[in-house]
Amino acid sequence: MKAILTFVVVGAVACAMVWAQAPQQPASGQPAPRAPGALPAGFDGSAYGKARDIPARIVSFTAQPASIKPGQSFTLVWHTENPSGVTIDPEPGRVTPRGSRQLKPAATTTYTLTARGPNNQVLTKTITVTVEGTTPIVARPDSTAKKAVPRTADGKPDLSGVYAGGGGGGARGGRGAPAEPVLKAGAEKYRIVRGPDDTGATSNCMPLIPPQSWGVPYQFQILQGANYVAIFHEYPGTFRIIPTDGSPHPVDPDPSWLGDSVGRWEGDTLVVDTIGFNDKTELQGYRHTESLHMIERFRRPDVDTIQYELTIEDPNVFDKPWMLTRTFTLRTDLRRIDEFICENNRDYRILFGTK
Numbered sequence: 001m002k003a004i005l006t007f008v009v010v011g012a013v014a015c016a017m018v019w020a021q022a023p024q025q026p027a028s029g030q031p032a033p034r035a036p037g038a039l040p041a042g043f044d045g046s047a048y049g050k051a052r053d054i055p056a057r058i059v060s061f062t063a064q065p066a067s068i069k070p071g072q073s074f075t076l077v078w079h080t081e082n083p084s085g086v087t088i089d090p091e092p093g094r095v096t097p098r099g100s101r102q103l104k105p106a107a108t109t110t111y112t113l114t115a116r117g118p119n120n121q122v123l124t125k126t127i128t129v130t131v132e133g134t135t136p137i138v139a140r141p142d143s144t145a146k147k148a149v150p151r152t153a154d155g156k157p158d159l160s161g162v163y164a165g166g167g168g169g170g171a172r173g174g175r176g177a178p179a180e181p182v183l184k185a186g187a188e189k190y191r192i193v194r195g196p197d198d199t200g201a202t203s204n205c206m207p208l209i210p211p212q213s214w215g216v217p218y219q220f221q222i223l224q225g226a227n228y229v230a231i232f233h234e235y236p237g238t239f240r241i242i243p244t245d246g247s248p249h250p251v252d253p254d255p256s257w258l259g260d261s262v263g264r265w266e267g268d269t270l271v272v273d274t275i276g277f278n279d280k281t282e283l284q285g286y287r288h289t290e291s292l293h294m295i296e297r298f299r300r301p302d303v304d305t306i307q308y309e310l311t312i313e314d315p316n317v318f319d320k321p322w323m324l325t326r327t328f329t330l331r332t333d334l335r336r337i338d339e340f341i342c343e344n345n346r347d348y349r350i351l352f353g354t355k
Contacts, residue, residue: 056117
């Protein structure tokens with residue numbers, strides 16, 4: 001498939017690569033710092049700001065083929081630029097800015113592509129797919145229909161899907177745990193203090209653990225089977241395969257970046273217990289030791305969301321266990337996460353005019 005790259009996409013990717021490393025912006029009225037020899041971009045401000053000003057555009061919207069027989073399928077193909085959101089009604093609903101989808105309508109159907117852009121811009125384009133021998137209809141999405149949470153063959157909620165990272169929620173107490181970490185006496189050395197030239201916790205592309213792994217602006221995917229649940233993070237390309245068949249932790253596991261996870265079901269809640277971390281990752285501004293222990297709870301109250309709860313304890317660092325929560329939103333426009341190749345983002349400091 002041909003890659004069609006626009007200036008906006010390139011700019012967005014460049015910003016995304018360094019999303020967590022950008023230094024503070026200069027005071028109003030002052031020019032942004034520029035590395036020696038660097039050429040101006042041709043506009044003031046950030047690429048994000050520039051992208052917000054560029055109108056959306058529908059490049060194409062086609063059906064291949066546009067006429068079929070009953071029982072046959074066709075492929076919708078669409079391409080938009082700089083949208084804030086794209087939907088196709090009556091199906092498949094929310095979609096990516098550019099893509100394709102195979103559909104099998106029961107009758108002649110008119111599909112409407114809607115692209116939304118800056119300043120309340122709304123663009124639409126329609127196409128009709130003819131199903132021979134059927135009565136034409138203009139189907140509309142049923143916004144009032146409530147979809148049931150999918151379940152596996154054994155009756156457990158199926159958590160499978162692609163979800164938005166960094167999603168909502170916040171810290172809160174519960175189950176006897178405080179909402180914020182409290183250092184134990186004498187553990188001040190575990191507090192992270194960053195200097196002015198520190199490029200951030202994610203600048204070296206190394207693995208992240210919860211809650212940091214949920215806080216990046218990239219998707220993650222859950223695949224659920226009969227005896228395992230696998231969690232794949234688009235950034236920085238890490239994964240966990242979690243047994244749910246009652247297997248215990250190994251005795252004295254070798255320390256690893258993501259630790260050793262085992263899962264179990266408590267009703268409709270997946271509980272994941274993780275130990276065996278090395279001491280090379282960070283959490284909420286603190287370092288930790290190999291005694292770190294996490295308990296995660298995943299619950300799918302409706303088809304569109306996962307409610308997440310995390311309890312963290314490290315007796316060498318924190319005075320007591322502490323807890324936070326998140327809400328993850330299902331990305332109905334995505335069927336899988338993308339490939340992400342992470343370089344050492346410390347090499348991109350020159351983009352901000354630093355040495």
